[in-house]
Amino acid sequence: MDLKKVFNELVSSINKNYIIVLFCNCEVEYEGRAKSVLGQGDRMVIIKHDNTLLVHKPDGRSPVNWMPQGSTITAVFEEGMLVIKASNLKPYEEMRINVFEAYSFTSAPLVDTEQLKLVGTEKDMSDMIYDNPKLISEKFIPLSREEQTEYGFLDVFGHDGEGSFIVVECKRYTAGLDSVTQLRRYVEKVKQSKGVDNVKGIMAAPNISSNALKMLTDLGFEYKPVKPPNSLNHSNVKQRQINEF
């Protein structure tokens, strides 16, 4: 494609605030929170309604370079080369895309008022435990969930009816060392703020790493296998596959 023509379409589409997708051969420089250089290659450049800018390589889930929403985006045509510039304040950062060749240019206004409805998050998991405390233990009596305190954020907090407090930390994925240190911090702070010593820590997660389990038991805490709700776990899938025949 003729770069001058692409430049004109680009400026027009930026002014109209259209979504833009440009297939091109380019190089990318970024400087701001860090500093990066990406040599010449074929990429997909995307500009969204909110001035988010994404540069995607032909592979991979994440953009190789990007600028966040609210960026100032301009295009210039200098010395036969198309240059796309983007910048931001707070934090200051800037990007420059030198476009050597354009393969395709697409732009359009898109309208989307729907929001994603998502089930199976960690919050859904703590809600499930709050509503079904037996998932933790027969004696567990929840007092609060998602409690924001000065020292942290307790997923589920309660007691065992026998004088011990219980702090439950939920993870929707495999719990690791970081999850255990997080639980320890909460338990310590509950002990400190209530001036008591009988606080149990329980890790509720579908899996736990071997090192994390060791640290957990060393600290005197417990692991309770719990799966997040409404997600296909392995037994569901197996069942489903059997049923399909």
Place this chain on the structure above:
Amino acid sequence: MDLKKVFNELVSSINKNYIIVLFCNCEVEYEGRAKSVLGQGDRMVIIKHDNTLLVHKPDGRSPVNWMPQGSTITAVFEEGMLVIKASNLKPYEEMRINVFEAYSFTSAPLVDTEQLKLVGTEKDMSDMIYDNPKLISEKFIPLSREEQTEYGFLDVFGHDGEGSFIVVECKRYTAGLDSVTQLRRYVEKVKQSKGVDNVKGIMAAPNISSNALKMLTDLGFEYKPVKPPNSLNHSNVKQRQINEF
């Protein structure tokens, strides 16, 4: 655009393993690691060479739905509707995109052999400290960096020449409570593995939150302000702006 024609192009491009961008009106269902529903709206559907599938809303930096690389992607035309299906094993997950209307279809083979070169990461920061130990203290003598041990990953490890070991944890951004708990875990494990008690913990970061600083000092650790190398910090920007006049 005629959906049947788009379907044919889609199948052809999938078979040729081209990058695909489809502007369309659609709804999306996902089930696997979690479960989600996205009602009808205008979106951008992207299929990459490695079978990564991205669904982007007109706004926002992140895809609203996606399937990771290596997905099995198929298109079917049933009852006048175009349906894009994607699925994965380990973990099992599946996505269904019901396309009601297509606005544009673009596909092309893109070639990109260049890798991003990035400067200013946490590793660059620990390298800088290793090479300039005075950034931590006059007495700091580094012994190793990026040391992978059985109990964790020490950014910079050394001693003070006076019989105390020093563990430095680097953060390229503001250190929070999680950073402090991480440092504590490393210090404890070094004490345990070496059977000594004189191990100092030092947090090296451009900033630290007030709560994190309190926890740090309560633990007897120290905070040392260090900026990651080669990134524009505020004073640089100010200088630069003054110079521009």
Place this chain on the structure above:
DNA sequence: GGGGAGAGATGCCGC
């Protein structure tokens, strides 16, 4: 492949 940890993380919510 599991485990640990960073990321120019992003995004959400609460204060």
Place this chain on the structure above:
DNA sequence: GCGGCATTTCTCCCC
């Protein structure tokens, strides 16, 4: 705005 924290995190690296 900062802060704390989850994410269908993703990505990389080491074992």
